[in-house]
Amino acid sequence: MRELPEKPKEIRQISETVWEVPTSHKKGMLVPARIYATKKLLQDMDAGVFNQVTNVACLPGIQKYAYCMPDGHWGYGFPIGGVAAFDSETGVISPGGIGFDINCLVRDSKIMTEHGYKRSIQDFESDFIDVDNLNSNFILKTRNCIQSVLSFDMSQKLFSSKEIAFFMKKKHFGSIFQIQTRLGYTIQVTEDHPILTKKGMIKAENVRKGHEIAIHPFEGVNFEELKDGLLIKSETIFTKQEKDELKKRDLLYLKLNNPKIPIIAKLFGYLLGDGSIYLSGKKGFVCAYGSEEDLKEIQDDFKKLGFSAKIYSRKRNHKIPTKYGDIKFEADNFELHLPSNSLAKLYFALGYPQGTKTAVSYLIPNWILESPLWIKRLFLSGFFGAELSSPRTHTKTGFDCPTVSINKNTVLLDNVREFCIQIMNLLEEFGINTHKLLERKDYKNRFGPTHRVKLQISSEEKNLLKLWSKIGFSYNKKRETLSHIAIVYIKEKKLLTKIRKNTAIKVKEFRKKGLKVKEVKKLLESPFTNKRFIHRHYYENAGQRITLSFISFNDFVKNKLKEIKKYGTLFDQIESISKKTYDDYVYDFNIPKTHNFIANNIVVSNCGMRLVTTNLTFKDVQPKLRELVDTMFKTVPAGVGSRGFVDASKEQFKEIITDGSKWCVENGYGWQEDLERTEGYGKIDWADPEKVSQKALDRGIKQLGTLGSGNHYLEIQVARAENIFDQELAKKFGIHTPDQVVIMVHCGSRGFGHQIGTDYLRIFEPLMKKHGINIADRELACAPFQSKEGQDYYKAMACAANMAFANRQVILHRIREGFSKVFSTEAEKLDMHMVYDVAHNIAKLEEHDVDGQRKKLVVHRKGSTRAFPPNHPELADLYRETGQPVIIGGSMETGSYLLVGTQKAMDETFGSTAHGSGRTMSRTAAKRLVRGDKLQKDMEKRGIYVKAVSMPGLAEESGISYKNINDVIDAVAKAGISKPVVGLKPVGNVKG
């Protein structure tokens, strides 16, 4: 016998009806799981639910929480009663940092990586391995080593490194957009490539001149392969235990192309400035000093090396001796401590100085000097993060020379000079100029007199741009941000100077053409080229400098910091957009967490609920109940192999799955008003029949107008006076009289939707086979939402949803016909209005707030119902004021509920609530306990007339197989994710 999953040990109670399983429960959980249930329902939930909802919490791109509704029970893949939403936006950062892509970039687009080197997107291909089963026009590859790129985290509003899960390229025929910004950043993208703007992601084809788009001004340096070669052998300085520690972390033997080298180099740089490594007795320590935020980044990097460090804060009285006397102050200090002999000795072996840095000599080790430029950059950015002065101006717009100051005991003056010259030489490799070293005597320390040596970098703006955009600062968020702002500032200045230069040339041209100074002024005067400017250039050969009216750097920083606080990034305006022809591959990555995925199979059939009113009361219906149910049983076929009465041709069937309920109403199967009473007007726009297999078409074509089997049913119900909880709303939904009779239908897209699910599951599975993301259940196979397969599935799934809407619409038509026949009255006169039709097995692209930000999400509701609040824009006018009707179906013995959507559902559960009562017993177990024919008789005695195709099938659906529906309703009402309006009791039922 297989092992059954266990319930999680740790379940936290959030409120009376909300429970949370933390991410620590299972490896790979990206978000906690939240279960909406009363204590009793929670206790009764099978362990399978917890296992499944926590599996869903591991899916890439999941937002907020993986939810389980109170009717939750063990399904396949997702639990039934599951809600999950996945991010539909994401991206890698693009050349010069504009925008964010999903789909797609041209081949030489430069991608910024976590280690500050840029690399053409096409060059990444060799780091990824093939996934089979794809055509040559679309190639998907999965990683064979960890590759991280810089990515913007919309919820955190910051840039961070994210691992690439997939590499994609596809053949593109036709045109692409070239977008250029004012400051000169350009990007070439396909029309559907979203770009981050202040208003959120906008597709390239929809951005316009003047739109502000996100930029990341850091440019970095080009990638070069790391050389193979031994850096540290098993040196004798290590004890056996230390060697083992290092080997365990792949740090011995240390090779030059070890993937940890970039981090080692960056940390080396920082520690040389604001850190120390020492042996105290036999114990080794690595320490770093800085702000809490920056030390956390250092802590993370040590973790990547395999070492855990702790951060301590303490108040300290500082006394800094200077030439002018001691400076005293008190401050909160943060220190990072990492006790490790092996790591300390490893850094010594790599050339880190032992002992007080002012009193010992050291140089930049050869292995750094001989590394590729991007490793040198990491060393420098780490060192600058600790030691280089912040970007600042000494005049309104003129920058200071960035400076590194080092104190050293005077006896070692030559050593510090040599070290500085090494830095200057390195800077030269980046094209950055420096000034002559400055030296002066400084304070005395316990080793004797010291000298202060200053290394100054030229403040020429070109030079500063190179410094800040190629090297920048690491482990110093504040200076890093300032340097980005400074880059934009200098570029703005340059742009303005260019405008003024061009104006100056024009002034002279106009003069040559014979225009008078007055006329020229009229033509060329602007805020940045005033009358005086034009006058001077008309008469003199004046030079060019920035106008005094240009904003000061300090004010510019203030404005930009506000922008960064609000959006997390800097922006630049689009200057021009042009279309170019491009017949070549376009490229894309898929990045989990910030990227979006659609999980397959969660949504296969869009089964859903439809509720119809009549103006009949139970008294009217009771004498004719048997006749009514028998009529329904005949006209709405149910069970295995049942065929519907709509004899659609293949072409018509394609129209049906494209247009859903709309097709039905246009072809006489319904009333016009039915459409506005159906979720999404009964038609999903992005349906494409070409994405549906022949098999699915063959399976579905004759099934329109059939119920199916299992838990699908058609039920005649009564709204008893004591079960009307909200008179006013009930009236607005069409239930106005005690004992009024209504009809409820539960069914879906039948075999058609399931064939689509089966087809795509088999398409997705090979894509998952070797991928870097673990899915705990093969049923959770998924594809990147923006990949060809993901999009194909989304379009095919829409066909299944449309088929389900159409199916319920045709069934409604038959119900109206049946009632009209039995009561010899037209359906219109019986007021057979539909209350609502709502799907409860569907994935949809919707907008929701996540951590205060509006996001486009792919919301999956598997056995859960949409529950939108009043005034939601997606609701038809009819229900704008009331909120969306929600239909929750119970077992055939106990009854069902009509509820209404709430704002709380919107805020908490992506506008979702429960869909039914949820099983507690397996079908096999129910059949063993209950006999169908006996149940039928018992129910009849209780006033419920049931007609079923299959007696064992009936037994499987007995009330004891289900949770108490009242408990479920109680839980959703207490949690506030929907509000009960009317309870409905069954009197007649048709089952498959």
Next chain:
Amino acid sequence: MEKYKFLEEVALADIAYEAYGKDLNELFENAALAIFELSANLDTVGTSQKIEFELENARVENLLYDFLSEILFLKDSKYMVFKKVKVSIKENKKLQLKAVLEGDTINAKKQQLENDIKAITMHMFELKKHKDGYKATVVVDI
């Protein structure tokens, strides 16, 4: 040897079963018989119709998944319930399957119909070899 067994404590809304076989042919046949039994009372199903089909796949698990899915497809597209099955699997680079199914056209008056199985799911789907033969675990969506 037992042909198949329905599992009680697994997959509440759906039906889970294990099928057994001394070889792959028998395993596939028994897995199909479980589907037949779920669909109708087999005493009321005859063998008036015969359907043959072939499938191939490199992986035996996927072959079983496709085989069982094909039966559901035939049920809905040819309106049939089945009673008998014969499977022969050959290995020739890929696994090649030949199946012969016998059953009746669906007629609710003649047959006692039961579950209309919607799909074979990948949930817990498994095919294992052990010392006495093979075992498959299948969860079907009802």
